Amino acid sequence: MRQNLRLGHVAGIAVGAHWSTVVIAVLIGGALATAVLPQAVPGQAQERYWLVSAGAAILFLASLLAHELAHALVARRRGVPVKSITLWLLGGVTEFAEDTKSPKAEFQVAVAGPLTSLVLCGVFYLVVLLVNGPALVVSAVRWLAVMNGVLAVFNMLPGTPLDGGRVLHAALWSKHGSRTRADRTVARAGQGLGMALIAVGAMQLILMSWTGGLWMMLIGWFLSSAARSEGLVKAAQEGLRGWHVRDVMTASPDLAPAWQDVDDFISTVALRSHQTVFPVVDFAGEPAGVLSLDVLSALAPEQRRDRRVSTLARPVPPDHLLSPDDDATRILAGPAAGELMGVVTENGHVVGMVTTADVTRALRQAVLRATSAEQPAPAPRTGSPGRDTETADGTGIG
Structure with missing residues (x-):
């Protein structure tokens, strides 16, 4: 709190x-x-x-x-x-x-x-x-x-x-x-x-x-x-548990250069990307903040002129800076900043990001793995004479 x-x-x-x-x-x-x-x-x-x-x-x-x-x-x-x-x-x-x-x-x-x-x-x-x-x-x-x-x-x-x-x-x-x-x-x-x-x-x-x-x-x-x-x-x-950040993150996301003009960024990146949030990077490729589509959408067209991306970026909280080899549970250490739960860096450069959608997908996959591991392999059943034997899910095995 x-x-x-x-x-x-x-x-x-x-x-x-x-x-x-x-x-x-x-x-x-x-x-x-x-x-x-x-x-x-x-x-x-x-x-x-x-x-x-x-x-x-x-x-x-x-x-x-x-x-x-x-x-x-x-x-x-x-x-x-x-x-x-x-x-x-x-x-x-x-x-x-x-x-x-x-x-x-x-x-x-x-x-x-x-x-x-x-x-x-x-x-x-x-x-x-x-x-x-x-x-x-x-x-x-x-x-x-x-x-x-x-x-x-x-x-x-x-x-x-x-x-x-x-x-x-x-x-x-x-x-x-x-x-x-x-x-x-x-x-x-x-x-x-x-x-x-x-x-x-x-x-x-x-x-x-x-x-x-x-x-x-x-x-x-x-x-x-x-x-x-x-x-x-x-x-x-x-x-x-047992996962690493690299197993959850979105690798090589579209980035927002801090020095780029806002109008230029919108036309060249934001309108062509599937992302709703973008890590902002400086000239060295290091994280300089976060920019979301919500922030861009709330900006009037006349307010975009002669304005740099860096002026719209929000700071990245220290507990949101992650390494690909970190334990994935570190993602949950701090509250989500909107949809973003972490910016992943390696050797000082942004190599990925973790969003709430990434975590949701990873958790659903974990549930599927757990239930798949718990269930025994389906036992074959004997088919009628002259027909192929089938597994319990109805898939023919020849």
Whole structure:
């Protein structure tokens, strides 16, 4: 997930926040200041409600960060590199550079977050019990204890991408010895869980609170979508395993010279090519960007005059630069830039590109290979006297 705000590094791990974190902070602060705290401790000045609510919202975000840090630190101890931690609207995301190597390691990484939230729940309750402070502050700390408890329990629901889904995945992986089988099962579980939450939210919307119902439906929609996306990514990784980029790429694609006039490029290349996206190259043949037909089509004819291709090119993200000998799963490392998923270079020159259509074709071929390998060769059947013997598909073999 993209970080709009860099918060620094904790234990060497880059920490940031998505812009939606501001939304959740405001929602939490507003709910506390206008409903939760006035109901628990009535008769206080409105400024005090807002001041305490702001502090509680910040502490809750810090609790989310602690939850994610627990995942990250345990993962790093188990040899899994950690890229970053990002806070956002529905919690936090810890991005790993690679998957865990064993079910045991996956289980340990998964439970670290909920356990941390449970510990924080206990700590906040101890503060409520042992510290004789202002009633308004005590109520806010009690709310933090409850919310950390809810966070721990909710995250243990058995469906990806929740921590409970990771625990289920580790258990299935350990039981059956197949990571792929576990991937499919937890993806389906996550989608089912998401749909169940949407149904519960819809009932709540009709019978009780429209705000709570909408929030539950939003969470359910996110879980269902995330589970489906993760399932597709896992399936794609499995399908491309053992392949190289050269097996997937479009070799020797039509290129867009950065120095060429836009009108000239359109007439000599774009209108004659079957491609919808073109790697842009400099004089040395090195990648200088990407140009799509959509960008060209959106340009008015008068805007094309005396304009170079380089002025329309978008930069190529570093994780989209590939080598023909790279493992094909590297194609999935970053999000697609439109239809383009990678520019392939060799000795500094562009020799190919990978589009979403290339990946789709490769995955369908992988499915065909897998099903062909699983099916035994068709057994011959004996034909009628005087007729040729045929295979089961009706093809004569003479």
